[in-house]
Amino acid sequence: MISNEDQLFLQAFEELELPAEQFKHRNHLRLAWLLLQLEADYELTFGRLAEGIRRYATHLGVPDLYHATLTDAMLRLVDERQRSGLYTTWQQLLEAHPELLSQGKELVAARYSTALLDSFAARQQVLPPDLQ
Known part of the structure; x- marks a missing residue:
C-alpha cells in the first residue's frame, strides 16, 4: 500500500505536472519503488516506468x-533490495540501503562496462550486463 503523498507524487509525474x-x-x-509496489510483475513495472x-x-x-x-539496471537494484x-x-528502503543514493553509478558500473552503457543500443533497448 502506498501513501497518499506517494500517490500524489506518482500522479504528478504521470500527468507531467512534476517540476x-x-x-x-x-x-x-x-x-521505481512505487511502481514495484503497484504492478503485478517486473516486466509490467519496467514497461510502465520506461514509458513514464x-x-x-x-x-x-x-x-x-x-x-x-x-533504467532497467536501477530498477533491478531497487527490486533486489526491496x-x-x-x-x-x-x-x-533508502535508510536500509543508502548505497542506492550515494553509489548508484558504482553499483551499475559493477555490472556494466562504460563502453556498453555509452552505446546507442543500450540507450534504445535493455542489454544484459557484460561484467560479473
Whole structure:
C-alpha cells in the first residue's frame, strides 16, 4: 500500500505536472519503488516506468535523456533490495540501503562496462550486463 503523498507524487509525474527539479536521482528511485509496489510483475513495472520516463523526458524537451539499460539496471537494484527486506515505504528502503543514493553509478558500473552503457543500443533497448 502506498501513501497518499506517494500517490500524489506518482500522479504528478504521470500527468507531467512534476517540476523538473523534483525529478532527480532520489525521486527516480522513489518512482521505481512505487511502481514495484503497484504492478503485478517486473516486466509490467519496467514497461510502465520506461514509458513514464520517456514521456516525461519528451515533455521536458530532452527526449534523448531516456536510457533503457540504465533504467532497467536501477530498477533491478531497487527490486533486489526491496525483496531482501520487504520495506513498507521507500524511505525505509533508502535508510536500509543508502548505497542506492550515494553509489548508484558504482553499483551499475559493477555490472556494466562504460563502453556498453555509452552505446546507442543500450540507450534504445535493455542489454544484459557484460561484467560479473
